[in-house]
Every structure is written in C-alpha cells, then in structure tokens.
Amino acid sequence: AQSVTQLDSHVSVSEGTPVLLRCNYSSSYSPSLFWYVQHPNKGLQLLLKYTSAATLVKGINGFEAEFKKSETSFHLTKPSAHMSDAAEYFCVVSSGGGADGLTFGKGTHLIIQP
C-alpha cells in the first residue's frame, strides 16, 4: 500500500520570495515520485520526477524537489516565486505499472501575493 500527504492545502507567498510545498509519502516499494501542476482550466502538467537516479531533481520553471528517504519526504521548492506560479500542485507516488499504480495527494493551492 502507498499513500501521499500534502501537508498544506493552501500556501501563500509574496512574489519574489521562496516557495516550499511539502509532501510526505509512504510506500512498500522503492517509489517513483512526481510533482504535477494544474493551472486554472488547464490539464495537469508534469513538473518533475524522481526515480532514484539523483535525490535532488530539477524540473521546469525553476522548481526542484529533494527526495529524503529518512524523512519520507519529497518537498517542492522554488527560490523566487512568480505570479505565473499560482496554481494547484499535486504530489504523486507510483509503485510502477502505469496509471493504476499512481496515488495522488490532495493538492496544495499556491497563492502568489503581488
């Protein structure tokens, strides 16, 4: 069994300040972990993916995430927030084998204050 917990339903930051979106997971396997972003009225888009090659993963739009096995965490960060980052972010864990192996977190709504 596997699960994902996104620790914050909403995060609000000022433009130009750092972003931290927290995610903890549990898995019986060596998991693959993802962050997806969903802009209003748009489909989910893959930000980045961890597959055990490197613990620090760089994604699109300046985002990165660090896999910490000891803390079972996969937090998403960005050094400087931009207004266009306002969106819903989903942490996802995969046990492998396609869509039926994916477990989604409940999402974190990121608000960027001008």
Place this chain on the structure above:
Amino acid sequence: SAVISQKPSRDICQRGTSLTIQCQVDSQVTMMFWYRQQPGQSLTLIATANQGSEATYESGFVIDKFPISRPNLTFSTLTVSNMSPEDSSIYLCSVENPRDLDEQYFGPGTRLTVT
C-alpha cells in the same frame, strides 16, 4: 507529448439525468484513463480503457454508473449516469507517455455540477 481535449469543459445538470464526456487525443494511444476529482479531494482513478475491449474499473466504480466507450485509438467517452449531487466533480482523462509509463498526460478536465 500528447495534446488532449475534453468536451464539455463544464456543465450543470439536473439529478437523474446523464452526461457523456468526450476525450480526444492528438495521437494514437493504447490505453486511456478516466479520473474523478471531487471538491477538495485528490484524483481517483475510475477506469482504464483499452481500444477494442471492455474498460477495467477500479474498486468502487461500476460500469452501470460510469459506462465507457473506446471506439478507436484517439477517442473515448465517459458517461455519468443517473446523476446525483454527489457526482459533482471534475472528470479528467489521461494517456500514458509511451516512453515512460509512470508519466501521464492529462486533459483539461470537465467540471460537472449536479443540482
């Protein structure tokens, strides 16, 4: 990457009626997936649809309530039957990245409100 479109983008329906949601992909794909995203909840997989065979439903979802068609390699429909307010959700379709089966490409979703 695949480009996926869904119709309608949103709808408001009366209880007891049915709505069919269409999903179109710009390339041929073997498997298509349907998800539900209830308000304040995470995405839940409803079923997997392979072309030319019956859809495979996840626990808690049944064909009578959510019939799915998959007539060709670029198109699928999901029907939400005999709707109740509890069916109010965003419904999304997705396809796998053929080079990385863990990765999904998602459509923009259909926002359904049942009154």
